[in-house]
Amino acid sequence: MNKLSILTKGIIKENPVLVLLLGCCPTLAVTTSCFNGLGMGVSTLAVLVCANIVISLLRNIIPDKVRIPCFIVVIAAFVTIVQFALKAYMPELDKALGLFIPLIVVNCIILGRAEMFASKNGVIDSALDGIGMGIGFTLALGLMGLIREFLGSGYILAGIVGVNGINVYADIATPAGIFMLAPGGFFIFGIMIAAVNFFTKGKGTKKEFSCEGCLFAGSCNPEDKCEGKEADA
Numbered sequence: 001m002n003k004l005s006i007l008t009k010g011i012i013k014e015n016p017v018l019v020l021l022l023g024c025c026p027t028l029a030v031t032t033s034c035f036n037g038l039g040m041g042v043s044t045l046a047v048l049v050c051a052n053i054v055i056s057l058l059r060n061i062i063p064d065k066v067r068i069p070c071f072i073v074v075i076a077a078f079v080t081i082v083q084f085a086l087k088a089y090m091p092e093l094d095k096a097l098g099l100f101i102p103l104i105v106v107n108c109i110i111l112g113r114a115e116m117f118a119s120k121n122g123v124i125d126s127a128l129d130g131i132g133m134g135i136g137f138t139l140a141l142g143l144m145g146l147i148r149e150f151l152g153s154g155y156i157l158a159g160i161v162g163v164n165g166i167n168v169y170a171d172i173a174t175p176a177g178i179f180m181l182a183p184g185g186f187f188i189f190g191i192m193i194a195a196v197n198f199f200t201k202g203k204g205t206k207k208e209f210s211c212e213g214c215l216f217a218g219s220c221n222p223e224d225k226c227e228g229k230e231a232d233a
Contacts, residue, residue, distance in 0.1 A: 003124070006125055006128045006132060007129075007131060007132045008132055010129070010132035010134070010136040010137075011132060011135055011136045013200070014133075014136075015136040015196065016133050016136055016140075017136070017140040017141070018136075018140050018192055018196045019196060021193075023044070023107050023137060024189075026044075026103070026104075027140065027144065030096075030097055030141070031141050031144040031185060032145065032152070032180050033145050033158050033159060034143075034145040034146040034149060034157055034158075034160065035093070035096075035157070035158060035159035035160050036093070036096050036159075037138075037144060037146075038141065038145070038160075039086075039090070039093045040097055040100060040141055041134070041137050041138025041142060043082050043086065043097070044138070045134025045135065045137065046078070047075060047078045047079050048109065048130040049130035049131055051071075051074050051110055051114060051118070051130070052113060052117070052127060052129060053118075053123055053126060053130070054074050055074055055118040056119070056121060056122060056126035056127075058074075059118070059119045059120070062119075067115070068115070071111060071115065071119075072105065072106075072111070075104075075110055075111065075114070079102060079105050082101065082104070083101045093159075109133060109137060113129060117129045140192070143192070144185075144188055144189065147192075148179045148180060148185065148188055149165070149180070151175065151188075152184060153177075154171075155167055155168060156168055
């Protein structure tokens with residue numbers, strides 16, 4: 001796989017949120033505005049890129065049996081740095097994202113890319129993979145936040161263009177507040193996934209169902225391992 005493909009696959013073809021369905025918890029929780037979605041996305045991108053680089057550098061040193069705990073320690077270190085940076089320079093965003101910043105440590109996207117890619121590839125490729133996946137995650141959260149605040153509050157870009165953002169139709173029609181709540185988040189999330197499947201004709205990525213690459217394959221009983229199967233997306 002060439003470097004351009006590694007960089008771009010995470011944007012649409014293997015988008016971590018809309019195709020691989022990873023990181024759904026922060027996706028639904030923080031996307032009540034575009035600003036919060038972008039903030040969460042950029043924070044995750046920074047951790048993802050840095051963790052991928054370090055794990056790739058240490059891939060031949062970390063013992064296989066303790067690789068997951070080691071990956072978590074590396075990820076936690078960068079999450080702490082990002083959290084302190086937000087508290088120092090963007091306290092309002094840090095307050096809005098709250099617990100979901102430290103929870104980046106257990107985000108399936110970061111741990112999954114560490115196990116599936118960074119631990120098996122060189123530094124440059126791992127960095128490009130982190131950038132691509134991070135951009136895809138950020139765009140998905142930003143777009144979802146933009147749609148939800150437009151439908152749910154009548155404003156867009158709150159926190160980016162002024163405190164309240166741009167008043168689109170709040171004085172003309174009554175916004176549907178449900179889009180700022182969990183049911184509206186699930187609805188928009190489902191529509192976005194359906195749209196990606198429609199425009200990619202359901203061939204966004206090829207999913208492999210086997211023990212190879214599983215985070216817990218090393219701790220499984222060999223007699224219990226399933227037979228490898230493949231299915232088209």
